[in-house]
Amino acid sequence: MLRKVVIADDDKKFVGGIDRALYSCGFQMVSVDHERDVLEKAKKENPAVIILSLELIQQNLIDIVAALKNYLNLARVPVFLISSEEGGNSRSYLPGMPGVQGYLKKPFSPLDLIFAIERAFLTQPGF
Numbered sequence: 001m002l003r004k005v006v007i008a009d010d011d012k013k014f015v016g017g018i019d020r021a022l023y024s025c026g027f028q029m030v031s032v033d034h035e036r037d038v039l040e041k042a043k044k045e046n047p048a049v050i051i052l053s054l055e056l057i058q059q060n061l062i063d064i065v066a067a068l069k070n071y072l073n074l075a076r077v078p079v080f081l082i083s084s085e086e087g088g089n090s091r092s093y094l095p096g097m098p099g100v101q102g103y104l105k106k107p108f109s110p111l112d113l114i115f116a117i118e119r120a121f122l123t124q125p126g127f
Contacts, residue, residue, distance in 0.1 A: 002028035004045050005117075008038045009053035009082065014106070021110030027117075035060060039067050042074055049117050050074070054083035062097065069099040078120035080113070082106060 005022055009015050010033040019029045027048070032041045035057045042050055050068060057064060061081075068074045078101035101120045104113060 002026055003048035005029045005049045005051060006032060006038070006042050006045055006047040007051040007053075008032040008035065008056050009051070010034075010056050011053070018110055018113065021114065025114050035064065038064055039071070042068060042077075043071060046073055047077060049120070050077055050079045051113075052079065052081055054081055065097065065099045078102070078117065080104060080116060080120075082108075 002023070003026060005027045007015060007018065007029055009031065015029070015031050019031075022029050030041060030045050030047065032038050033056070038050075038052065038057070052061065052064070054061070065079055068077070068079060079099055081097075081100055081103045082105075083103070084106040102116050104116065
């Protein structure tokens, strides 16, 4: 059975490339293209991993991560942030945010994401 990954990103080309790589490693990707749909989609799909694009989640990132972590079935699910923003941007502090497992800056190799996900599984009991 494939492990599900919910990804919130509106870049269709990027999402397509990640989808193929994740699928080849045993993941089924479920995409969301609006921040208002992230929590409901994650509750419905019960993913093994959640990936949030900083470009898509513009207004409520802290609230969304908190809501994900406060929902019992998602509390231990690794959350990754991805972004094409430069490191000097005012959001550069977010990777240290509570509830966030890791951060990847676009462009990145799909293998970098897969390795980050696998590391998260190794460091979290029960995965």
